[in-house]
Amino acid sequence: MKVGIIMGSQSDLKVMSEAAQVLEDLGVEYELTIVSAHRTPERMFEYATSAKERGIAAIVAGAGGAAHLPGMVASMTSIPVIGVPVKSRNSIDGWDSILSILQMPAGVPVATVALDGAKNAGILAAKIVGVTDEKVSKNIEDFMKEMKDKVLTSAESVETDGWKSKI
Amino acid sequence: MKVGIIMGSQSDLKVMSEAAQVLEDLGVEYELTIVSAHRTPERMFEYATSAKERGIAAIVAGAGGAAHLPGMVASMTSIPVIGVPVKSRNSIDGWDSILSILQMPAGVPVATVALDGAKNAGILAAKIVGVTDEKVSKNIEDFMKEMKDKVLTSAESVETDGWKSKI
Amino acid sequence: MKVGIIMGSQSDLKVMSEAAQVLEDLGVEYELTIVSAHRTPERMFEYATSAKERGIAAIVAGAGGAAHLPGMVASMTSIPVIGVPVKSRNSIDGWDSILSILQMPAGVPVATVALDGAKNAGILAAKIVGVTDEKVSKNIEDFMKEMKDKVLTSAESVETDGWKSKI
Amino acid sequence: MKVGIIMGSQSDLKVMSEAAQVLEDLGVEYELTIVSAHRTPERMFEYATSAKERGIAAIVAGAGGAAHLPGMVASMTSIPVIGVPVKSRNSIDGWDSILSILQMPAGVPVATVALDGAKNAGILAAKIVGVTDEKVSKNIEDFMKEMKDKVLTSAESVETDGWKSKI
């Protein structure tokens, strides 16, 4: 099972590469490319309608502003689509991308994550793969354990050394 | 020259019919149908890519929530597209439809009007037709004159009778 | 594979039952109960940490106001968690539940759907199950086809009868 | 047919010049000047009421803050007016200019584009001219094709070289 990562423009790559990176870290296969809803609508149609047969289990789609890519892709495939609201240059504090991804009409869900939350989108895709792939599921649990350990270490260090040494 | 009016769902008709009505009043030919970006994406493609050759001069497109119809249609045609943000049932005060229509990326404009502003969308379409159609242009001027006269009459009536008689 | 549906209070049932209904319609097994993050934190811990071993493939969690249930559950399980922001009685237009579900920190994703979007949460859960369950995947495709057909029928009817007959 | 570009202050020129540039690129004649609703109201009246007879087909008007220029001009001419909300220095994240341009009352439409979206305003004006000017319409189609090609090239490059080489 493979995850497809797409984004509206190469300028989204800085944010969206975090999804690719975490999928690599969690041992999930993926492909990544650029598909623009507004500049290459035919390519988007092609991508969305062929994704399932090409072995894609879930799609991570990121876009900014009036972000139509995640919702349009979701309307043309039965596989889960995860949307990443990207804060674009002239964004109104991110509200535009969040609302145009999140507020999909009944029947066409997009699994929306936080603003610029591509890492979480990757983890969510891995969790979906992990539903039936025990290896990936185990990797996610290890990842969660690592996060916990980092907090415990930093807590211990603050308690031992005092907060004044950490500022 | 004809105007195309489309909307995402029949439930938008109550708002969107105002565009049709004002076009009738201003003597502009139009067609009206339902095209859903998320439920009938192929139909939307078909509609957008064939509009110009079918003699459509401008498209008025209304949708609510994560409203992708106006922007997606605009991405597939060289004729002007006017977007009407419709306040849907679970809308977040209209912000979702406004922002997902208004905040289009550079290169793909949508002429956005006020929330539920289908009447203004119709007038705007008429103004576009009126650029080269003197008859329609004249009708718009008459319409503007009528609006003015109504205000002048109501102003006179308030001044003459006093505001207490109007409440 | 079974989907778990939970909500913070019985008053959320009116919204959240749409997730259950659509899962039934799509042939996905589910269980539904009430788990409050703030009134029964131990129960929430118990629910989240045992979900996977009890055969739950994905959790749909709905809550309103400062909605902590989806995010807290997500922090304690490796299976995907879908969050439904419910517009509660004293909600600030839904912003509170949306933001407290959507804006999770890196590492702990919640798949957020639209305000009161429980139906979409159910479909998303079905899409996740459908990744490896062809029967469910087929049901989703049929469901999408039905949605399309309804729009086509209503479009034809508006075109044939004229919009004035529909208002 | 000529497009008129106006803005409230010379400080808006950095944003608004993008409208002029794209009109040049699309082969549309234009004029550009400064007209302030609040500092030169008489000039604004003069500009708006004489625009049509001076051969202006559409007006692009940009302003920031409590942005009255686009709406006031629209109230005094039958030609289409396109409004560009400019994010001014003490703007409240752009909401002020967006709402004071977008939310026009019924009868007086302004075709609003994205925050600082002057390029899109220019393209929209060109689309309006293109309704009856085949040369301009062809230029817009070429422009759309170019945008598409750029995305396809960048997609190919990311697919071939891998995303890690692009960051």
Add this chain to the structure above:
Amino acid sequence: MKVGIIMGSQSDLKVMSEAAQVLEDLGVEYELTIVSAHRTPERMFEYATSAKERGIAAIVAGAGGAAHLPGMVASMTSIPVIGVPVKSRNSIDGWDSILSILQMPAGVPVATVALDGAKNAGILAAKIVGVTDEKVSKNIEDFMKEMKDKVLTSAESVETDGWKSKI
């Protein structure tokens, strides 16, 4: 000295009449009429530029949506203009009228009051008149005293009778 009260439409009268009423109560002379920025721009110009010579000391202007009346009037007169943001039918929770009245550019102030705050606009106008009119100033002081006494009475009644008797 007389206060001028104007509003964009007769539908604003229900809100705006509170300004007239309180001016009557405070013994300040006023005139009230309808002036629409967008439907009667010439009338607005005429009103604003002649106000001072007609003996108007301050103008109270109310409007909804993209509310340009207060700011435009302020740009054409040296007398103080008080703006009342009216919450119109398709208003976005009142933000549109508030921001398009409040966020005036440097050089052209509008004294903005609360949403639908016409009563306060009237009192503010009276305070301006009261700067040199001792009679009016005295009336305002009496009015403030009355407000205070009402609170004291209601406080005493709640304290004496207990809150349970007041619900």
Add this chain to the structure above:
Amino acid sequence: MKVGIIMGSQSDLKVMSEAAQVLEDLGVEYELTIVSAHRTPERMFEYATSAKERGIAAIVAGAGGAAHLPGMVASMTSIPVIGVPVKSRNSIDGWDSILSILQMPAGVPVATVALDGAKNAGILAAKIVGVTDEKVSKNIEDFMKEMKDKVLTSAESVETDGWKSKI
């Protein structure tokens, strides 16, 4: 130890009485009256500066719109002040009262609760009293236990009877 409950106007009583009721339920003594920051500033000064010596341990203050009562009282006493943002008639969705109570400058804290959250303000006051009053602390624990039991009962009932019987 006694809690003081104050509010800007008798119209706030419907919301604010929930603070009084829960204090009664938790066995905490209280007094309740009306104090308006804007209509009875002297009374507010008197109330705030004398509260501590009159044996008040904490003050619950509710107000709507530009809500200055909680913050002003907090500036004049060393005892903790809890602020309740009340959603008033012309409130902008409650944002005005929330922000004017919450965003106090450094040095003058107000313990703010949710919009119309007077019940929580009462509980918070009881928690403050309970810091040194074991009886009250015990009552709070019982109250929390009751809340938990209600959820458990309703969960059991939904699980046993099925959600369809609850709608």
Add this chain to the structure above:
Amino acid sequence: MKVGIIMGSQSDLKVMSEAAQVLEDLGVEYELTIVSAHRTPERMFEYATSAKERGIAAIVAGAGGAAHLPGMVASMTSIPVIGVPVKSRNSIDGWDSILSILQMPAGVPVATVALDGAKNAGILAAKIVGVTDEKVSKNIEDFMKEMKDKVLTSAESVETDGWKSKI
């Protein structure tokens, strides 16, 4: 007649000095000092209740965050109070100061200007003085004329030299 300028903290001086400067330019006498609602409530009372008898015609009050100074001062004097919402360090985009100054309850108006709009507050104060002071009124008209001339000059320069020379 003299204008009183006050602000909550010396850190507001950078913004608020614009009010002082413009009053100087317009030939209006003023005094300027620091009065904090939350740190010096007694001083605020003293200032507000004595302002009129000290010959103050209008007060300009600026504050940030939960900005109570303008409203509280307005509650204790019959002279007009102009409020300047200052965008403080941890402000939520200025919404907090705007709403806590603007949304005053009926009976206690504050003439609110734009975010950081101290210059406009000064001009508004001058307009109030100018109601009966012809000299000041004349200065304001000259000031408005100068603003107009600057726009005309810059318009001419852009028209003559072309916009490309101005970027």
Add this chain to the structure above:
Amino acid sequence: MKVGIIMGSQSDLKVMSEAAQVLEDLGVEYELTIVSAHRTPERMFEYATSAKERGIAAIVAGAGGAAHLPGMVASMTSIPVIGVPVKSRNSIDGWDSILSILQMPAGVPVATVALDGAKNAGILAAKIVGVTDEKVSKNIEDFMKEMKDKVLTSAESVETDGWKSKI
């Protein structure tokens, strides 16, 4: 009596250390550590349920984004919890942390302070301790007096030297 200060991540320390510092200044004992709701949920449970018996009188909890720490801790203890909304890196202007801390459901209060308002959280905790600890109460009064004196000094300096010397 001791105050417990916790935060979701070491990156919150820069903001949260202000709570520690002011508690030191006011002579209140405290402990400080890191507890993450989403990365160390068991630790959070342990912390919250044991706080009271470990002699903690009040908890100050800071977190950003979808900030669940303060509310979850409050759900598991009868002692007062003070929440500090921290503006995190990808925060939506702070609204996310504010709303997910402030809008707690009835029964589970969190005493919320301003965005990044850790200093105020510390003072509020001290005020709670000061309810029965006269020494601390006295320190708070001294602290309030100092704030007042600083304002008076700066006011005097501005009045004496003139504002022009202070910019």
